Amino acid sequence: MANIRNLDPSASPLDYYGSELRRLREEAKLNQDQLGAILFCTGSLVGQIETARKVPTREFSERVDAALLTGGLFSRLVGLVLKSQLPTWFQPYAEMEARATYISAYQAQLVYGLLQTEGYARAVLSIDHSDTLDEQVAARMERQRILDRDQPPVLCVVLDEAVLHRQIGSPEIMRNQLAHLLTFRDHQWIQVQVLPFAAGQHAGLLGSFNLLRFDDDPDILYSESYESGHMTANSQAIRQRAVGYARLQAAALSREDSAALITRVMEERYGHQSGPAVA
Structure with a gap:
């Protein structure tokens, strides 16, 4: 039976997406099962998305655009839908991150979100978001699309060595994550450095932080x-953290030595037999 539920298109990006999907499907004189067959999915899935009970994926959206000849409408909308799935307190930062020209990040606990693999992100997010895990993972992967733009931001990331040793998920997930970090070794706009344990006392002891320019x-x-983010444009605070970040970069290993350490940890701690190939 078809899913029927009246939506307020102005309620949320997800509701607007669902209402537009229903409207254009009906204009094409297709029922949910017929559209599902064209999209290689079930009519039930179409109905769940039309009634805002399920979040669409980018792949689903691209297929809908092709099937209904929408001129890319749903491929554009899905970005807003996925962004709306981020925690409310995090959304303002995600919007600023997407506009930044330069991003400088120090991470003491985890791989920075823009560099996480899907498996690693899923393991991290499963701790607090098990009821909306698929949506949260999709939203995090959507954030990473800024790195594929024609003019992506310059991204400099300093990871504490503890990040490499802290197992998130299975050993395979960690192998794949560390191998993924190695793919940025020669990237034009992305720099990954590791702050080694040998650095001892350092400018990041108060915790992780990001600077956006x-x-x-x-x-x-x-x-x-926990469950809150803080942004400030206070010039003195930014001045202090900018100097701190410069000191972190100076104390961190070079790109080449960082890659060597990541490789060593990947092979010795997590094995390397089934990880992805590293260029």
Whole structure:
């Protein structure tokens, strides 16, 4: 039986997406099962998305655009839908991150979100978001699309060595994550450095933080605690953290030595037989 539920298109990006999908499907004189057959999915899935009970994927959206000849409408909408699935307190940062020209990140506990594999992200997010895990993972992967733009931000990431040793998920997930970090070794716009245990006392002991720079807006300093994030454009705070970040980069291993350490940890701690090939 078809899913029928009246939506308020203005309620959320997900509701708007669902209402547009229903409207254009009906204009094409297709029922949910017929559209599902064209999209290689079930009519039930179409109905769940039309009634805002399930979040669409980018692949689903691209197929709908092709099937209903929408001119890319749903491929554009899905970005807004997935962004809306991020925690409310995190959404303002995600919006600023997507606009940044330069991103400088120090991470003491985890791989920075823009560099996480899907498996690693799923393992991290399963801790607190088990009821909406698929949606949260999809939203995190959507954030990473800024790195594929024609003019992506310059991204510099310093990872504490503890990040490499802290097993998130299975050994295979960690192998794949560390191998993924190695793919950025020679990237033009992305730099990954590891702050080794040997650095001892350092400028990041107070915790992880990110600095965002923009072409036409003030710099932003971002840090977070459990279930909350804090952004500030306070010039003194940014000045202090910018100096701190420069010191972290100076104390960190070079790109080449960082890659060597990542490789060693990947092979010695997690094995390397079934990980993805590293260029």
